[in-house]
Amino acid sequence: MTSTSMSPFTNEIERTDPPRRFTMPHFTSYKGDKDPNRHIKHYCGTMILYMNNDALMCKFFATTLQGETQDWFHTLPPQSIWSFNKLSFVFTKEYSSNRSIKMTAGHLFSIIKNPWETIRDYVKRFKAKKAKIVGWNENITTAAFRNELPTEHPLFGKLIMGEELTLAISYALAEKHALWDEAK
Structure with a gap:
């Protein structure tokens, strides 16, 4: 046995x-x-x-x-x-x-600036989400960053009218705008 x-x-x-x-x-x-x-x-x-x-x-x-x-x-x-x-x-x-959910650049389009949120907090939240995406695309990421701002926000117009803005330039404009908002 x-x-x-x-x-x-x-x-x-x-x-x-x-x-x-x-x-x-x-x-x-x-x-x-x-x-x-x-x-x-x-x-x-x-x-x-x-x-x-x-x-x-x-x-x-x-x-x-x-x-x-x-x-x-x-x-x-x-x-x-x-x-x-x-x-x-x-x-x-x-x-x-x-399991971790693999994030794509498409996930960035779900990040919307809340009305009570400062531009600085929006940028911080956006950057944190972007950091989780492997192989992100500059154009898609820049479009998501710009397009999820409310159209009535002054920064939105600057980003839409800017010619071929990179993500780094978009962040820099957002930082300048945040400083301007805080000075008011």
Whole structure:
């Protein structure tokens, strides 16, 4: 009679030992509150020398989990994980609600200057949102910055009438306008 392991890993993975002189790299523990894809990428990047050792990748990934994610791992059905791809899939599926949403330049068109907001606060909010966009386009970003100002705002006219204004020039005009507003 053979005994079966209660581990989520197959017996083959369970029987695999780490290579001699293997030292576990340092990882930031995953607690279930961040993007699971980022955790997987960080783990794979750190374990790149061992990517061809599927069993090692599985066993040590489990040690990067903490708190409720460690509890979740131990609820996986026995012998249900036979590869790191399978483990990655069930992990990202379980924590998919924590994925980061990739922002595009189109998201910038949703930033509207509120009537009570100073131009300086609008610029600050706009810059913060723009910083989250990888590979932003100068023309689209400048158009979004300009077009989301209220048409009755004095800065709007300056930005519309300006010829080929860059985003940097638009920010500089906004700063000058903010100083002028504060001097009133």
